[in-house]
Amino acid sequence: MKFGKTPLFCTSCRKELPEEGPVLLLEDNHARYFCTEACAEKFYTPIVKRYKDFQLRLQSKEQDSLLDEMLGDPSVIDALLYSPNEVWMVSNLADECVYHFISELGEKDGKKISGVCASLVKKFKPSFVITLLVTKKIDFVNEYRCGVKLDAANFQGSSSKSSVEQYDGQLDYLSEEIVITLEKIKSELLAIHLENRNEFDVPYEHFTKYDHYLQLTLDAPDEIRAFNDLDTPLWCYIKSGRNLDDEQAFFYLVICLNQGVEQQTGKSIVIPVFSFPTIDSKIYNFFRTGKKLFGPSQN
Numbered sequence: 001m002k003f004g005k006t007p008l009f010c011t012s013c014r015k016e017l018p019e020e021g022p023v024l025l026l027e028d029n030h031a032r033y034f035c036t037e038a039c040a041e042k043f044y045t046p047i048v049k050r051y052k053d054f055q056l057r058l059q060s061k062e063q064d065s066l067l068d069e070m071l072g073d074p075s076v077i078d079a080l081l082y083s084p085n086e087v088w089m090v091s092n093l094a095d096e097c098v099y100h101f102i103s104e105l106g107e108k109d110g111k112k113i114s115g116v117c118a119s120l121v122k123k124f125k126p127s128f129v130i131t132l133l134v135t136k137k138i139d140f141v142n143e144y145r146c147g148v149k150l151d152a153a154n155f156q157g158s159s160s161k162s163s164v165e166q167y168d169g170q171l172d173y174l175s176e177e178i179v180i181t182l183e184k185i186k187s188e189l190l191a192i193h194l195e196n197r198n199e200f201d202v203p204y205e206h207f208t209k210y211d212h213y214l215q216l217t218l219d220a221p222d223e224i225r226a227f228n229d230l231d232t233p234l235w236c237y238i239k240s241g242r243n244l245d246d247e248q249a250f251f252y253l254v255i256c257l258n259q260g261v262e263q264q265t266g267k268s269i270v271i272p273v274f275s276f277p278t279i280d281s282k283i284y285n286f287f288r289t290g291k292k293l294f295g296p297s298q299n
């Protein structure tokens, strides 16, 4: 008996991938394979979170509504993803690269509107969108002009559909539908969070200190609640914790899109969309008003 081929496992959930059949491969220079879109989303959540936290500190509610409005327009999405005016590449020690696409999106009330798309890239096309933003503030766009400036012409001119050449069992990008759904939900949750947040709550610049709680909360939540305030039903994972430096008790909340149940394990497949720490019982209670899906029977 021979062992045969070395098996290939999903980078995120470590499940063995089928030898034939679709797998997701989203980066040019890193061989990271995923079994599902949910697994890819989960794996890249820390980088998405970092970008969102940065955005939270700079963004106003007005800009969120601008994004909401414009995301409904397919030509805007097309411009953001497939006809950038500028492309910047930032990388880290591990040679992981994020690309910042900057696009001009016309004018509104006499002010120029720009769009920024931070994304992973495969074959010069966005393969995994980390964040999208639409703004009238030039200072805000300038924050994303960093790293190495690339020739934008290489990234222009064709939509996602035409980048599917010969199908070799690999999908090179997340479906546009899921990108738009996730972006809409993210910006809606961001607006809800800004609206309900108290001044005394954990400052945005401290959010990264709680990053490790994201995985802990998903793996071992205290409770899971349905969150039905948006058009799309979501699940809210909640875990309590205590800060090591000042003994302050806090809650960590992760709001997820539920993608059904994995047949083999019976576990739920969820995509984390938005997460934050809080010391404020008001916002904590706001997110846990829905039906309890998991957790102790008494409060």
Ligand SMILES: [Zn+2]
Binding pocket: 010, 011, 012, 013, 014, 015, 034, 035, 036, 039
């Ligand atoms: Zn997986």
